[in-house]
Amino acid sequence: MSGLQGGQAVAPGPIRLSRLPDDQAAIQPTLLGASVLSNENIRADYWSLVLDAPTIAERAQPGQFVMLTVARQGEAVPILPRPMAIFRWDAAAGTIEIVYRLVGGGTRVLATWDRGEVMTVVGPLGRGFRLKPDTSTILLLGRGIGTCSLTALAEVAIAGGMTVYAVASGRSREGVFGGGFYREAGARHVLEVVDTDGSSDPERLRGDLLDMLDASGVDQVFVCGSQRLLALGVELAARYQAEVQVSLEAHMACGLGYCHGCSTGAPGLAKEAPLVCTEGPVFVSTGRGSLS
């Protein structure tokens, strides 16, 4: 799953999440017919899609997403566009790159798109990650395709002179993505951990991260793709007085806030819960409790 692609909204569980403050530039999505520049299988079931999307490349912020209409022009299905994190972009070239994983019918159709075809795309959307001005060290915790929400943030942080520690987690070696990207981007230290050898176990990962972080500390922790990584991030943040931001995933239809398909709503609420598309996808942890 990419940052937002498919899947169920991550149950907020006992960790209390809040909206980020309204201090970022207004989100100004555009509707484009974007030419496919390339669409390739890059490793295992991970694919890279590069689109000619100048207005999106110009406005994108780390953690924002786009809605990709997988149905070709003149075709009616798949009906629902797919929300996808923007893996990275090049404002000068006017291009954006999406990394997706073949997980279902929608992404299987997406993989058939060829160079030169024109795709309906809306973006950039959502509230992205916020780097605080006084932050000097960040920790990125991503699992599977969830890492693809964090990659652009790593680039921006490193370009801003920050120290980046990154964890890329997955079920197996093939399921881990982003380790090479982080190293090339200049991350200080990258841990690639997997379920198959037990290295992704939160107990073990906590020990490895403490060894890594105790000397430097950390100012902000960014998480995507795993409830267990979020819990670990919150625990580490308490130790280092750091802030935690998490990007949630949800099924979406409009991406703009009018359909209410992506509410984080749990049963029994008296009023509508925050929407992942416009009030997220990035939320800030405020400790333990339910989403508010």
Place this chain on the structure above:
Amino acid sequence: MITPRLGVRIGELELSNPVMPASGCFGPELGQLIDLNRLGALVTKSVFYEPRAGNPAPRLTEVGGVMLNSVGIPSAGVEAFIAQTLPRYLAWNPPTIVSIGGLTVDEYHRLAERLAGIQGIAALEVNISCPNLEAGGLEIGADPRTVEAVIRGVVDRSRVPIIAKLTPNVTSIVEIACASEAGGATAISAINTVVGMGVDLAARRTRLGNVTGGISGPAIKPIALRMVWSVARAVAIPVIAIGGIASEEDALEFMVAGATAVQFGSVNFTRPDAMLRAIDGIEAWLGDRGVSDVSEIIGSLELAPSDDELPALNEYGARTDEAHAARRGA
């Protein structure tokens, strides 16, 4: 090529063209991507008297070429609607049709009373596809007597056209349409979503947090066409078609079958500019054929090879004429 007239009338309501969004599949947020001033009308999400949450996640899924949703119509309540939501619609030029929902007959009536006289509301669309808490959760729109009572009470409390939005989840949609007309409705809109469900076999779970949900998308178009055709033949008031409409061809098919206007739903997600393209497409289609006014095509469906053989069809399209009945009996 002539430039055809696209304006249509729903009672006193004049629309610059027959294309509008379907309630729930639209919000002023779409104005970030397209020019909403080109639409025939704007239609709000259903407002309820009291604030209410929607259903638990997941609320959306796509299975077998259809979209299933169990959003559950979250509403901030009528006061927040008047103060905050409505002005965002009224910032645009097309008339705003306010969709109203209720869980009891009285809730619809209290809503109509509260909304009466609020500046800028061009019409009310009464969403009767809501569970009736007074009748064990059966849809309000499934019982003709309840429908007539809801509509009559809303009409009595309002000064704007009242559109009854019908559910397809009934035995006879014509019976419900006639009850709406008897209650004083200005127009009918049909259809709402078709109730359905999805199962995730591997997980042995339902695909929606609410177990069941509404089916929408191009797959329901034939269901909607049959129902719009049946209703349009049975009532004297205008019919607004909804159900899998995604293009000018879809819109025109429904108009030929008897609809005066059309609403676009799920396609707004797939193609945010679908309504604008369809308006251009309708104009071009009519122009190419020398049709000077879109009204000329409303109800122009030809049923049989020749008028001499026009069969008597019931609401479901089955033949009811004597000759046919006799043949079957022979």
